[in-house]
Amino acid sequence: MTLSMLRSVVRRTSTSGASRLTRRQFSSEAAPERKVAILGAAGGIGQPLSLLMKLNPLVSTLSLYDIAGTPGVAADVSHINTRSQVAGFAGEDQLGQALEGSDVVIIPAGVPRKPGMTRDDLFNINAGIVKSLCTAIAKYCPNALVNMISNPVNSTVPIAAEVFKKAGTYDEKRLFGVTTLDVVRAKTFYAGKAKVNVSDVIVPVVGGHAGITILPLLSQATPKANLSDEEIVALTKRTQDGGTEVVEAKAGKGSATLSMAYAGAIFADACLKGLNGVPDVVECSFVQSNVTELPFFASKVRLGKNGVEEVLGLGPLSDYEKKGLEALLPELKSSIEKGIKFANSN
Ligand SMILES: NC(=O)C1=CN([C@@H]2O[C@H](COP(=O)(O)OP(=O)(O)OC[C@H]3O[C@@H](n4cnc5c(N)ncnc54)[C@H](O)[C@@H]3O)[C@@H](O)[C@H]2O)C=CC1
Numbered sequence: 001m002t003l004s005m006l007r008s009v010v011r012r013t014s015t016s017g018a019s020r021l022t023r024r025q026f027s028s029e030a031a032p033e034r035k036v037a038i039l040g041a042a043g044g045i046g047q048p049l050s051l052l053m054k055l056n057p058l059v060s061t062l063s064l065y066d067i068a069g070t071p072g073v074a075a076d077v078s079h080i081n082t083r084s085q086v087a088g089f090a091g092e093d094q095l096g097q098a099l100e101g102s103d104v105v106i107i108p109a110g111v112p113r114k115p116g117m118t119r120d121d122l123f124n125i126n127a128g129i130v131k132s133l134c135t136a137i138a139k140y141c142p143n144a145l146v147n148m149i150s151n152p153v154n155s156t157v158p159i160a161a162e163v164f165k166k167a168g169t170y171d172e173k174r175l176f177g178v179t180t181l182d183v184v185r186a187k188t189f190y191a192g193k194a195k196v197n198v199s200d201v202i203v204p205v206v207g208g209h210a211g212i213t214i215l216p217l218l219s220q221a222t223p224k225a226n227l228s229d230e231e232i233v234a235l236t237k238r239t240q241d242g243g244t245e246v247v248e249a250k251a252g253k254g255s256a257t258l259s260m261a262y263a264g265a266i267f268a269d270a271c272l273k274g275l276n277g278v279p280d281v282v283e284c285s286f287v288q289s290n291v292t293e294l295p296f297f298a299s300k301v302r303l304g305k306n307g308v309e310e311v312l313g314l315g316p317l318s319d320y321e322k323k324g325l326e327a328l329l330p331e332l333k334s335s336i337e338k339g340i341k342f343a344n345s346n
């Protein structure tokens with residue numbers, strides 16, 4: 001979902017003739033019924049993400065699940081006069097109902113970082129949360145596209161894959177680590193340095209979603225700009241440290257929530273468009289991959305009616321990016337292996 005689309009939804013629904021206009025628009029578009037479930041919907045990301053998904057006209061049912069607090073979030077969001085019907089579910093005994101029939105499941109459930117922590121420091125708590133949620137997904141909506149936000153993404157995606165394999169439901173086309181926030185940041189920071197219009201900027205970000213595993217391919221950024229080597233290094237580091245920048249600014253009150261909700265809404269919208277048969281929907285995501293020797297890797301992915309339609313290659317890299325790629329592989333490998341080991345030993 002682009003910002004202009006968001007604005008136009010808000011515009012359409014903010015006048016007195018709103019509901020009439022909204023109804024007419026949706027009935028003429030005949031968008032298929034799509035259920036989206038958000039697990040962790042009462043949290044810092046979950047709440048604004050619920051709002052943004054409520055604004056998305058491709059959603060017909062919005063299912064908001066958390067261990068507590070979701071009835072309130074659902075009641076609040078449900079009053080917004082857009083297409084989707086909203087329901088809130090709280091506690092494990094309602095998880096099946098929350099998931100049943102879902103086309104897309106977005107998972108921002110789990111603890112966020114505090115200053116001084118790495119994403120890997122979240123593993124001990126979040127690995128178990130992700131494992132139990134994915135066990136339920138395998139049971140109640142095995143065909144859903146899963147958008148994994150919970151950190152450490154480099155490990156939680158492999159955990160999800162193992163859980164689905166054990167359940168006999170694994171389809172590599174349907175599992176995505178959400179790395180869209182890295183792309184959002186790279187676009188913003190690049191536009192600022194290159195002095196180009198941010199809405200025109202395209203920057204692929206590959207690798208994983210932690211520190212040096214985040215590799216923005218600034219040599220492929222458009223519109224082209226004549227940036228110095230020092231500027232490229234600084235932009236790369238700022239993108240890699242974007243999450244930490246927010247964690248430190250929030251000083252103990254969590255990590256990125258609002259920009260993550262925006263990024264999560266963009267990625268979920270791309271998944272829905274792909275499911276609906278919109279051609280040429282391409283986003284970066286951490287998926288099962290043959291792009292490197294690692295089993296999972298983030299790169300550009302073409303989305304289609306079954307999820308991943310094609311994992312795109314890296315394209316030409318600068319020498320600096322080649323070195324970055326080489327440097328990130330060992331860390332990414334060990335995070336992936338840690339996730340696989342956890343899923344198979346617990
Ligand atoms: N992929 C990415 O780019 C990003 C990922 N994150 C990650 O997203 C996660 C969530 O962050 P915040 O929303 O800020 O945290 P938060 O603490 O504000 O919210 C997390 C929510 O998850 C819920 N939760 C915990 N266990 C659950 C379970 N078993 N089932 C359902 N819900 C459960 C909590 O009740 C809470 O409402 C963190 O792991 C964070 O590191 C954050 C920013 C960016």
Ligand SMILES: O=C([O-])CC(=O)C(=O)O
Nearest residue numbers: 113181242243244255256
């Ligand atoms: O940095 C964190 O802990 C949250 C995150 O993944 C991000 O903001 O990119």
